[in-house]
Amino acid sequence: MPQTVFAPWNDPDEKPLISFQGVTKRFGDFTAIDDITLGIYAREFFALLGPSGCGKTTLMRMLGGFETPSAGTILLAGQDIAPVPPNKRAVNMMFQSYALFPHLSVWDNIAFGLRREGRDKAAIAARVEEMLKLTRLEKFSHRKPHQISGGQRQRVALARSLAKAPKLLLLDEPLGALDRKLREETQFELMDIQEKTGTTFVIVTHDQEEAMTVASRVAVMDEGRLIQVATPDRIYETPDSVYVADFIGDVNIIEASARQSGDKVSLAWAEGQLPLIATTTKTFAPDQHCWLAIRPEKIAISAERPKAANALQGRILDIAYLGNISTYHVALPSGQVLKAQTANTRRIERRSFTWEDEVWISWTDTAGVLLDK
Numbered sequence: 001m002p003q004t005v006f007a008p009w010n011d012p013d014e015k016p017l018i019s020f021q022g023v024t025k026r027f028g029d030f031t032a033i034d035d036i037t038l039g040i041y042a043r044e045f046f047a048l049l050g051p052s053g054c055g056k057t058t059l060m061r062m063l064g065g066f067e068t069p070s071a072g073t074i075l076l077a078g079q080d081i082a083p084v085p086p087n088k089r090a091v092n093m094m095f096q097s098y099a100l101f102p103h104l105s106v107w108d109n110i111a112f113g114l115r116r117e118g119r120d121k122a123a124i125a126a127r128v129e130e131m132l133k134l135t136r137l138e139k140f141s142h143r144k145p146h147q148i149s150g151g152q153r154q155r156v157a158l159a160r161s162l163a164k165a166p167k168l169l170l171l172d173e174p175l176g177a178l179d180r181k182l183r184e185e186t187q188f189e190l191m192d193i194q195e196k197t198g199t200t201f202v203i204v205t206h207d208q209e210e211a212m213t214v215a216s217r218v219a220v221m222d223e224g225r226l227i228q229v230a231t232p233d234r235i236y237e238t239p240d241s242v243y244v245a246d247f248i249g250d251v252n253i254i255e256a257s258a259r260q261s262g263d264k265v266s267l268a269w270a271e272g273q274l275p276l277i278a279t280t281t282k283t284f285a286p287d288q289h290c291w292l293a294i295r296p297e298k299i300a301i302s303a304e305r306p307k308a309a310n311a312l313q314g315r316i317l318d319i320a321y322l323g324n325i326s327t328y329h330v331a332l333p334s335g336q337v338l339k340a341q342t343a344n345t346r347r348i349e350r351r352s353f354t355w356e357d358e359v360w361i362s363w364t365d366t367a368g369v370l371l372d373k
Helices: 056-064 106-116 121-134 150-163 180-197 208-214 232-237 242-247
Strands: 018-027 030-040 045-049 071-076 091-094 168-172 200-205 217-222 225-230 252-261 264-268 276-279 288-294 300-302 310-321 325-331 337-343 358-363 369-371
Touching: 018 056, 030 056, 030 071, 030 225, 045 056, 045 180, 045 208, 056 071, 056 091, 056 168, 056 200, 091 150, 106 121, 106 150, 121 150, 121 180, 150 180, 180 208, 200 208, 208 232, 217 232, 217 242, 225 232, 225 242, 242 252, 242 288, 242 369, 252 337, 264 288, 300 337, 310 337, 325 358
Parallel strands: 045 200, 045 217, 091 168, 168 200
Antiparallel strands: 018 030, 018 071, 217 225, 252 264, 252 288, 264 276, 288 369, 300 358, 310 325, 310 358, 325 337
C-alpha cells in the first residue's frame, strides 16, 4: 500500500490554518518581527528555529495573544485573531517551566482548564482519563508534581494543554529542562502524541537537532525575518543561503568565484590550486562570488589519491571521536581547514588515520551546494 505523503503546503487548494500576512512587531525603535508572511497548515508539527533574539518567541506570543502585531494580520482558521483575548482563542501554550500547580495532583492539574470552562464532572473525568492514557501517566494521577520526574512533569503539562482540544498548541522550548537522553526520548513521544491527536503543534527552539527531528517543516529565522522555510531534509540538503547552511548542522564553506558551463561550474578558490567542480541548477555570471557548502559526511578521506571530481591533499590537524563517527580536521596547503567525517565501523585502535598523517580528501561534483548569498 503506497504511503500517503503529508505535504499540504504543496497543494495550491489547501488553505493554511494559521496565516501571517505582512506581520511586523516593534518595541519602540526595535523591530522584533520584520514583515513576515507565512502559512502553517492543520496537523503540522511546525518548528520556529533560530538563535536567541531572532524573534521566534515574539512570533509565538502573538499567536498566543500575549503580544499584538504593530502591522499586518494573523488569521486562525480564516479569522483575524488580534481582537480575540488569549483565553478565548482555540490556542493553548505550553511554557518551558511547565507552570504546574504544585498543590494539585496530576489528575487535578489536567482537569484545571476543563473545570474553569464549567464542564460537567463526568465529561471532565472522561477527558482527564483519556489524557492520562495518551501521555502514559495513569499510575501517577494522584501524585503531586514534586513527586514525579522532569520528563513526567513535561507530559503532565502536555496533557493539560491538550485537554481542552485546542486547534493549535504552542510549545516554547518545551524540552529545555530535560537531560539529553530524556530529551531525545521525549521528542519521539511528542511526535507520537501530535500524530494521535491531530492537533497542530508549533514549537519554538534554538536546538537544530530537535527541530529537525520533530518538525514536518522548519522556519529558520534571523533578526526578525524568515530566512528559509522548508522540510528538514530540504533545509539540510539544499539550504538556500550560507546562513542556513552554517546554522544547521556541521558544514564546510569554501569561498570561490564561478565559471559556469551548462550545469557544471568551475570554482577558482585558492591561488595555485586546481579549480573545484560543482553541479548546480542556478545560473552564475562569469567570476561571480559564490560559496560552496559541503557537509563533512559527504567528504571521503583516503591515503591514496582517489579518482574523484574534487581531490585535495592535506594533513590531519585534529580528530574528534564521537563514538559512532569521527570527524577529521584536515589542513590544506592553502591554509583552509576542512572537516571530513567517517562512520566508526571498526574499533578505534584499528583506525586508518591519526594526527599529522598526510591524507587525501575528496567529494563528487554533486556533493556540495553552490550558494549565491
